[in-house]
Amino acid sequence: MKATLFFTFIKDVHVYAPEDLGRQNILFLDNKIIAMGSALTPPTNLSTEIIDGSGKILVPGFIDSHVHLIGGGGEGGFATRTPEVNLSSITTSGVTTVVGCLGTDGVTRHVESLLAKARGLEDEGITAYIYTGSYEIPTPTITGSVRKDIILIDKVIGAGEIALSDHRSSQSARSEYRSLIAEARVGGMLSGKAGIVDMHVGDGKDGLKYLSIIAAKSELPKRQVLPTHINRNEALFLEGIAWAKAGGVIDITSGVRPKEGSSKAVKPSTAVKRALEEGVPLDAITMSSDGNGSVPRFDEKGITIGVGVATQKSMLEEVIDMIVEEKISITSAVSIVTKNVADILKLHTKGRIKEGMDADLLMLDEQTFELTDVFARGKHMVKDKKPIVFGTFEHN
Numbered sequence: 001m002k003a004t005l006f007f008t009f010i011k012d013v014h015v016y017a018p019e020d021l022g023r024q025n026i027l028f029l030d031n032k033i034i035a036m037g038s039a040l041t042p043p044t045n046l047s048t049e050i051i052d053g054s055g056k057i058l059v060p061g062f063i064d065s066h067v068h069l070i071g072g073g074g075e076g077g078f079a080t081r082t083p084e085v086n087l088s089s090i091t092t093s094g095v096t097t098v099v100g101c102l103g104t105d106g107v108t109r110h111v112e113s114l115l116a117k118a119r120g121l122e123d124e125g126i127t128a129y130i131y132t133g134s135y136e137i138p139t140p141t142i143t144g145s146v147r148k149d150i151i152l153i154d155k156v157i158g159a160g161e162i163a164l165s166d167h168r169s170s171q172s173a174r175s176e177y178r179s180l181i182a183e184a185r186v187g188g189m190l191s192g193k194a195g196i197v198d199m200h201v202g203d204g205k206d207g208l209k210y211l212s213i214i215a216a217k218s219e220l221p222k223r224q225v226l227p228t229h230i231n232r233n234e235a236l237f238l239e240g241i242a243w244a245k246a247g248g249v250i251d252i253t254s255g256v257r258p259k260e261g262s263s264k265a266v267k268p269s270t271a272v273k274r275a276l277e278e279g280v281p282l283d284a285i286t287m288s289s290d291g292n293g294s295v296p297r298f299d300e301k302g303i304t305i306g307v308g309v310a311t312q313k314s315m316l317e318e319v320i321d322m323i324v325e326e327k328i329s330i331t332s333a334v335s336i337v338t339k340n341v342a343d344i345l346k347l348h349t350k351g352r353i354k355e356g357m358d359a360d361l362l363m364l365d366e367q368t369f370e371l372t373d374v375f376a377r378g379k380h381m382v383k384d385k386k387p388i389v390f391g392t393f394e395h396n
């Protein structure tokens, strides 16, 4: 792609970095934030796009750590395989970094295709990583091993989504989960990556039991695993609170909520509020969308009775609900989808508004929190609530 350097200057905007920095002016050159200050002025004699941030807040671009970039699902037969994600549906959800995963189907969907999709999204302007693997153990990889994929392939930052306590999992022995976590951990160590295992936790009665035993009986740190869908039912949610209070991290799925057919789910914004009230440290909570995954509905016998597609929009909606309905501070609510995720995934240039960080920024209305503008790696992707950059095959 042709590289053109450009300056962008946002003036008079209330910055949540995610900590509250008050009114600031901010300058970015191409894809990096290079200066910020309340008295900062735009460069003279250089072409600079100047954007008025008055009446707006500026927060880091959201990091969505669990998106079915090439689709997922299929549990109701081939016609229920969900479609690929489009660039503008990601950006208009306030997301500037995604981590792609497969899902139940690691046979007709491949880690290689997921890698290609991530590279395509990068070419289109956002930042994209992937997990190697799918629900089952042994899990599919590109090189033949989780450890090698993480070490050798730049975009692979961990393994996932591996299914646990779910009727769709491979029902593997506890020792196999332990080995897989160890593989990912060493792969991460040798390549300077997170080597995280994104663990899909189902409705099964064992919940987080395997993870608790592995943590107690091995040298593997709790934070090597990111158990997700923790809010899918009350019992699992309570286990998640205990796990996080004991040093683990929990990932709440914004797309799993009662209004979208998950009747047993704890509403994501409420789950965050309750976890904080129970004494879970703020940095132990993350949120992801499960975007473009299927939302299959099963009856008591595990028979599929319907299927929907999860939207990435739910994350922004739940962040706004955290602030407006649950009275969680903007800093805390935003941390859950930015800084916290960057830290657990070891994405060192993401998740914070600071000099030297990537210019991944969202501008929202200060009163309504409506998303008005999105910058991804410095590029203006959404302007005045409308996407202005589209994926290659989007027709608008």
Ligand code: ZN
Residues within 6 Å of the ligand: 161, 200, 201, 229
């Ligand atoms: Zn899942």
